[in-house]
Amino acid sequence: MIAAVFGSIPAMIILTGVLVGASAALLGSFLVLRGNAMLTDAISHSIVFGIIVVWLLTGHMSGPVQVLGAALTGVLTVVLSELLARSRLVKMDAAIGLVFPALFAAGVILISIHARNVHIDVDTVLLGEIGFVWLHTVTVFGVRVPVAVATLGVVLAVNLAFVLVLWKELKLATFDAGLAAALGFLPGALHYAILTLTSVTAVAAFDAVGAILFIAFVIVPPATAYLLTRRLWLMVVLAVGLSVAACVSGYFLALRWNVSIGGMMASMTGVWFALALLFAPGRGLFAQALRWRTERLDHDCRVLVAHLFTHEDTPAMAEENTLRALVDHLRWPEPRARATVLRAHDRDLIERRDGLLTLRPKGTAVARAIFGQRDH
Numbered sequence: 001m002i003a004a005v006f007g008s009i010p011a012m013i014i015l016t017g018v019l020v021g022a023s024a025a026l027l028g029s030f031l032v033l034r035g036n037a038m039l040t041d042a043i044s045h046s047i048v049f050g051i052i053v054v055w056l057l058t059g060h061m062s063g064p065v066q067v068l069g070a071a072l073t074g075v076l077t078v079v080l081s082e083l084l085a086r087s088r089l090v091k092m093d094a095a096i097g098l099v100f101p102a103l104f105a106a107g108v109i110l111i112s113i114h115a116r117n118v119h120i121d122v123d124t125v126l127l128g129e130i131g132f133v134w135l136h137t138v139t140v141f142g143v144r145v146p147v148a149v150a151t152l153g154v155v156l157a158v159n160l161a162f163v164l165v166l167w168k169e170l171k172l173a174t175f176d177a178g179l180a181a182a183l184g185f186l187p188g189a190l191h192y193a194i195l196t197l198t199s200v201t202a203v204a205a206f207d208a209v210g211a212i213l214f215i216a217f218v219i220v221p222p223a224t225a226y227l228l229t230r231r232l233w234l235m236v237v238l239a240v241g242l243s244v245a246a247c248v249s250g251y252f253l254a255l256r257w258n259v260s261i262g263g264m265m266a267s268m269t270g271v272w273f274a275l276a277l278l279f280a281p282g283r284g285l286f287a288q289a290l291r292w293r294t295e296r297l298d299h300d301c302r303v304l305v306a307h308l309f310t311h312e313d314t315p316a317m318a319e320e321n322t323l324r325a326l327v328d329h330l331r332w333p334e335p336r337a338r339a340t341v342l343r344a345h346d347r348d349l350i351e352r353r354d355g356l357l358t359l360r361p362k363g364t365a366v367a368r369a370i371f372g373q374r375d376h
Contacts, residue, residue: 002143012134012146014251017213017265019152020205021243024217026159027198029236032222033174038093039195040218042081042100043074044202044211048107050074051203056114067203074199075192077103130262133208148208155204159197163236166190171232213262217243220269227273227280242272300340302370303330305349308359309367321356 005011031037050073054066077100084095133148140150163170173180173187180187198218205214225238250265257264278285307330311320319325326337341357344350349363359367 006143006145006149009134010251012149013130013261014247016130016133016146016148016152016208017247017251017262018244019149019156020201020209020214021217021221021247021265022240023152023156023159023201024198024205024214025221025239025243026156026163026236027194027201028218029222029225029232029239030170030174030194031198032219032226033232034191036191036195037219037223038096039078039081040198040202041215042077042096043195043199044206044214046077046100046103046107047071047074047199047203047206049103049110050076050107051206052107052110052114056110067200070203071196071199073103074202075196078192078195130209130213130265148204151204152208155201159201162193162197170194174232209262209265213266216266216269217246220266220273221246224269224273224276227276227283242269246272297340297343300332300336301344301347301349302366304340304344304357305359305363305367306370308350308357309364309371312359318356321358323357 028037028040031040047070050070051066053073054069057069058065077096080099081092081095084090084099085092090098133146136147137144138147138150139145169180169185169190172183173185173190177187180190202211202214221239221242222235224242225235228238229235246268247265250268251261253259253268254261254264276284279287281287304326307326308321311317314320320329323334323337323341326332326340327334330337332340341350344363345352347362348360349366350357351360352358
């Protein structure tokens with residue numbers, strides 16, 4: 001049964017994407033909350049320099065030394081960017097934009113000069129080829145398993161253990177680094193630990209899915225989950241779940257439309273984000289628009305009761321306490337005036353009596369409160 005699963009090409013492609021997505025989303029949730037999400041872009045590009053340097057020194061493309069060496073290059077990118085930003089000559093975003101293109105360009109030049117005949121090129125680093133992960137296998141407990149699956153399985157286990165063991169420290173350092181430092185939790189060390197694991201995950205993922213899909217998984221699912229909840233644990237779970245959903249749906253849509261599998265997986269993370277951006281309860285655009293409309297109607301109701309209260313029992317009441325007066329004197333469009341009257345009527349603030357808009361006791365109380373605050 002297990003051998004049959006690992007022998008299935010579709011299953012291995014989807015599993016590779018799921019492992020990358022889950023590993024990236026676990027760490028990306030904290031990076032997004034800390035405002036360091038774009039460091040992922042810098043890391044995923046600069047590790048090209050580390051990969052080729054380690055290959056020049058060892059002659060090997062894979063192995064723990066190669067992974068560690070390339071990952072350290074990612075950390076080096078962050079360190080150099082922070083040092084440059086601390087010089088106060090440039091801001092952090094500009095520092096990142098200066099450091100990682102330099103390292104990436106150096107890596108590309110070294111590949112062009114020294115590694116033309118080696119299985120490493122810029123397209124592989126940026127885009128990968130998740131559809132071919134099943135070709136390169138290794139025996140694990142007597143079962144032939146894709147190397148990418150075995151490697152990413154270990155990376156996911158390490159990332160998950162890191163998050164679970166240091167959950168309390170990570171949570172505190174993310175939301176209040178000052179308090180975390182006061183309690184001895186070393187938020188700086190946790191920050192670099194997350195970035196180191198991010199670099200390791202990027203190195204493990206680049207040959208299978210490339211930098212672009214990796215960046216999408218680190219940033220987009222956590223950002224989507226952030227729109228859906230304010231609870232950290234639920235945000236992490238949702239980010240991982242959205243990554244898995246993007247891999248599964250992206251694979252089958254790619255087959256249906258005969259397009260890039262990795263590209264469609266990345267696109268699906270964008271689809272989830274767009275849906276959350278529009279329909280997220282409380283924070284989505286539609287929810288915000290509805291809340292803004294409700295707030296405007298409530299404000300208009302207060303203006304209405306104040307207007308009616310001002311002219312109540314005066315000679316101008318017959319003229320001012322009408323729908324037409326709201327249009328002519330308050331300069332409200334007629335649809336806005338009608339919506340406000342209906343809202344105020346539904347809230348039991350006003351009623352129609354003898355063709356006029358008159359205040360009910362609740363409306364009078366609201367009006368008195370308005371003018372009482374002004375008098376005070």
